Amino acid sequence: MTMRRERRGGVLAKLLCWAPVTAVVVALFAMPSSTGAARLGSLTVTPGGNTYGGQSVRFHGDMGNGEQRIFLQRRGCPTCIWSEVVDPRDGRPFSILTQANGEFDFMFPAPAMNAVYVRLHSRQADTDAHQFKTVHQDADVFLDELAPADVPLPRGFAVVGEAYDLRIDTVRVPSGPKRPALAGRRVELQQRDESTHEWTFVAQGQLGPEGLAAFSNRSPVLDDSGVYRTVLGDWTQGGDDIGWFPSLPFHVEVVRRPDPVTGLVATDVTTSSIRLSWNLPADPERRRIVIARTSFGDPNASNPSHVIATIDGEAKTYLDDHQINPSASYNYAVYTRSADGVYTRLSTDESVRTPDPKRGEQ
Incomplete structure (x- = not known):
């Protein structure tokens, strides 16, 4: 009996010694950690x-x-x-x-x-x-014709004597999601000096509510080609702390617009084909002739579905025998196009109706 009591007392003493350690371990598991909290x-x-x-x-x-x-x-x-x-x-x-x-x-x-x-x-x-x-700052510079022609100019091209705006879009840029608009942010237009490669001040404006800005009514002469960029100024309003940002360089190439053909006529019309003829302008800028056709409405070379042929710039005639039907009306527009992809301002138009089918041809 005495030995059993001694053994029980020893076990109890050992358990009491471990009790503080166990309490510390439990407490450690209960404390907030760097990976989780209570x-x-x-x-x-x-x-x-x-x-x-x-x-x-x-x-x-x-x-x-x-x-x-x-x-x-x-x-x-x-x-x-x-x-x-x-x-x-x-x-x-x-x-x-x-x-x-x-x-x-x-x-x-x-x-x-x-x-x-x-x-x-x-x-x-x-x-x-x-x-x-978050999104990166960006600014897209583009040229906007004030009096657009039938076919828009290629990006970065201006026509001598035809006014345009340089527009800045900080919201709907070519790549990435739509950006926030910071209305009132300062925008500076700069041009690169090709002799020193330094950027010089041209004009200053500010972003509107839609995140857009414009530098307006620029009427170029032939030697006005150049490289531009826009710089968005520091923005610290409303608790923001956004640093300045330069756009990519934007190249403006000033060219002449080609002259249109004249005297467009349908010289030979059958139930299945139409031959068009025209006079060529004395224009060294002419490189290709583009022909557009519709059955209803005005044809326009800016719509790819209207274009039926692009031929050599020295051609004076074209035979259209593609899906021509008898007793049908066709509207044609003939453009000249330069090597730079610049079209005549207005096309030369002609409307033609094919003859009724002869007996036995239906």
């Missing part, structure tokens, strides 16, 4: 995507458990280690106190990179991760 807070970011790096966005949500200090954290992939976000305004890790009920609401610049994750962290809770999808 509870999950809420986070909403507005706007949640399609922002520029440095654009001020709203963080709001609820950490629960009363007033607490929360830290903004970021990581570059779903499994990367979280790190503190440095506030660009003071160079220190960003933190803020929640309200007494655990809610928070503050503004902070969006990160200047895409696919980065952010969250709010405290000793009591973590929020869900929010993935930022």
